[in-house]
Amino acid sequence: MSFAMRPLIGFLTTVLLASQVFANASVTSSTTLVQQPKKQGRMWSGFVNASRSTSLYDFEDGTRQDAMDYMMRLNLKLNDKFSMRVQGGYSQDLKYPENNDFSDTSVSLGRAPMALGKTIMLGYRVATGLPTSKDSHTRQNLIASLSTTVNGMINPDRLISGLDIAGSISAGRNFHQYETALDGRVNTQWTSSQMFSMAYTFTTGISVSAEFLHRNTWSYQNVMRDSFEMTQEIGYEINPTFSIAAGHTNSGSSLKPNGDDSNVQLINENTSLVYASATVVF
Numbered sequence: 571m572s573f574a575m576r577p578l579i580g581f582l583t584t585v586l587l588a589s590q591v592f593a594n595a596s597v598t599s600s601t602t603l604v605q606q607p608k609k610q611g612r613m614w615s616g617f618v619n620a621s622r623s624t625s626l627y628d629f630e631d632g633t634r635q636d637a638m639d640y641m642m643r644l645n646l647k648l649n650d651k652f653s654m655r656v657q658g659g660y661s662q663d664l665k666y667p668e669n670n671d672f673s674d675t676s677v678s679l680g681r682a683p684m685a686l687g688k689t690i691m692l693g694y695r696v697a698t699g700l701p702t703s704k705d706s707h708t709r710q711n712l713i714a715s716l717s718t719t720v721n722g723m724i725n726p727d728r729l730i731s732g733l734d735i736a737g738s739i740s741a742g743r744n745f746h747q748y749e750t751a752l753d754g755r756v757n758t759q760w761t762s763s764q765m766f767s768m769a770y771t772f773t774t775g776i777s778v779s780a781e782f783l784h785r786n787t788w789s790y791q792n793v794m795r796d797s798f799e800m801t802q803e804i805g806y807e808i809n810p811t812f813s814i815a816a817g818h819t820n821s822g823s824s825l826k827p828n829g830d831d832s833n834v835q836l837i838n839e840n841t842s843l844v845y846a847s848a849t850v851v852f
Contacts, residue, residue, distance in 0.1 A: 616644040621847035626818065627839045635843065636664040641673075651682050658702065674715075675700040683721070689728050695719045710751045717742030717761070732773070737766045749790035760788040775807040784824065796824045798834050816846045 619641045625634040641659040648654060657676045663669035678697035686692050699715035701707035723736035742761040751757055762785070769779035783799040803817030820842045826833045 613647050614645065615647070615852065616642065617849050617851045618642045619847055619849045621845050623819075623843045623845035626837070626842035626844050634665075638662040638664060651684075653680055653682070654678070655680065671704050672702050674706050674712075675702045683723060685725065689725055690722055691725050692720065692722045694721065709753060710757050711747035712757075713745045713747060715742055715744045732771045734769045734771075735767075737764070739764055746790075756789040756791050756793065758787045759790045762786045777805045777807070779803050779805075797822060798824050800834075800836060811851050813849050813851075814847065815849075816844070818842060818844050 619639075621639045621641075622637070623639065624636045628634045639659060639661045641657065643655060643657040646654040655676070655678045657678075659673040661671060661673065676697050676699055678695050680695035681693050683691035683693040695718070697717050697719070699717070701710075701712040701714065706712040717740055719738050719740040721736065721738040723734065726734065729735065740761075740763045744758055744761070746757045746759075749757055749759075763783060765781065765783045767779060767781040769777060771777040779802070781799075781801045783801075784796065785798070786794060786796045788794050799819060799821035801817060801819040803815050805813060805815035807813040818837070820836065820838050822838065822841050823833050825831065
């Protein structure tokens with residue numbers, strides 16, 4: 571097994587999505603984990619992903635969420651170490667079409683993971699977020715965002731075949747025309763996130779994965795908020811070009827309203843979503 575990173579479900583996706591999430595775009599994919607097989611050796615490559623998500627519980631009171639999300643990434647391999655990426659998306663609210671919106675566009679430069687000793691591999695990515703969503707450029711008056719991510723993984727040679735363990739730490743800065751949005755809410759200035767994921771790929775092409783993501787944000791008035799997102803997924807790579815997946819994700823504030831008790835939980839009847847996705851790689 572070489573030092574090259576195997577397809578790791580969700581890890582690279584989350585890293586690249588960080589600049590969009592940190593820019594407070596109102597529409598981001600509800601699926602943080604997507605199947606992402608890779609075609610090695612090409613100068614140009616990418617993928618298109620479509621996912622359908624809905625609330626895990628339907629209380630039949632009009633609160634059920636139902637959405638379609640589309641995401642596209644284009645990669646340019648500069649050399650064996652560095653690559654450029656452009657990523658964007660579009661989200662459809664199937665219940666309230668007036669909420670349909672593009673996501674913010676991310677443009678990033680990344681370095682492939684390099685060995686740090688025999689066990690750890692580290693890489694990094696620098697990204698800028700462009701306000702292509704209505705929420706960012708109209709409500710928030712966002713000019714742009716900048717973020718940097720250090721991602722690490724256990725060298726696959728040190729693990730059993732098929733197992734991937736990875737994590738990342740990100741920091742970002744948003745630049746707005748005004749500190750306050752049009753609706754009176756104070757915009758987010760600084761962001762930070764920490765992510766940990768594990769994935770196992772069977773020889774049959776079936777894979778299972780789990781991810782935990784914790785975020786901190788600071789407003790222009792220095793008010794700090796934190797949130798979490800947990801996702802579990804099972805996928806199947808039909809061939810190197812096409813794969814499918816299904817999973818569950820839950821997100822929300824890390825603390826309950828009393829500010830003391832943890833709100834982190836695997837399943838929440840009010841916020842849990844289930845999803846199915848399909849990815850085409852080119």
